[in-house]
Amino acid sequence: MSTTDRRIRKSQEAIKKAVIELMMEKNFDQITIQDISDRADVSRRTIYLHYTDKFNLLDKLIEEHIEDLCELCESTDDDTGYIDMGLLWFEYFESHYLFFSALLASKGDSFFRNRFLSYFIKELEYELDTRPEGSTQGLPGGEDVDIQFLGAAIVGVVEWWFKNEKPLPPSIMAQRLGRLLERNLEAYAPACMKDGALN
Template sequence: MDRRIRKTQKAIIGAFVELLAEKDFKDITINEVADRADVSRGTIYLHYMDKFDLLDKCIDYYFKKLFESCMRLDGTSLLLSKPLLVRTFEYLEQHESIYKTLLVNKGIPAFRSYMMDEILSNLGELVDVSGVKPDMNKEVAIQFVASAIVGVLEWWIIHATPIPAMDIAEQLWSLLERIQVMPHLL
């Protein structure tokens, strides 16, 4: 993709997130985004169909950035591990204002759902490889662990990262080990 296009899209998404921090999604207009990004309304429509498309692309953009930060250092699969949790929390700590905006804005519950879906998908693959305890239902285990991870991430971001990234990752990992839902992984 052309550098100018990337730069324009980044300015538009940045302006959009700034506006999301100030007001509900439903109250934001394309004109406001254009003014804030210092582009024309037509430029926005060259890149996005409407503000809902802009929201979808914004969520996708920031989720990909989060996902990339969580990848193993060698760029391979995203397995549940303590280093992955630490990297995730450190990245979120560095970019707290953006992710807090995406999680708390009343008009965009989609970011939490997107995060939950990705974690469910990755946990599903992980459980298929390693299995669960014989007396445990696979789907219940996956839902439980995913809900716990997303819930802790969401609480931590919404409450302005009250615990250092390393400490919250350690505590979450310790809880996951204690519950022994997936003994081969934890």
């Protein structure tokens, strides 16, 4: 990697860190490019070289984490169970605590929550395309309701965890969420949460 590439990467990381820190302090709507510039110790011009505005910056930051979660999901074996997958998720959330805390538990707006929900919705839709016929067969809108229910439930559990400053470790959260999915909603779980490997 060239010196120029390292400098660009360093500037981008400083900008991302700055916007996350600022979101811990105030509403995203109140954050200005100048605020980000001051906190990151880069010029406004540098920010505009990489992002069209603060919304584009936030969108790219969110997209990076969503892509990481998708890659995490795709990297699992076919026999990865609900609990094991949940552990991978919560360990990821914990390792990126500042980001998720800023957007789920602090003064971040609903934009991220909607994107986060969309990630789980897509996983659920994929699963419904590959699962056997279920109890919703023949019910108008049944599958859509199931997808929305489980997606919102997963996001709600993660949101609760951050808002309460991680009251339980990732291993316990994975067990609780995994067993809830196993016991009640197995037919509608995300495709990355394969059957098997369940304790």
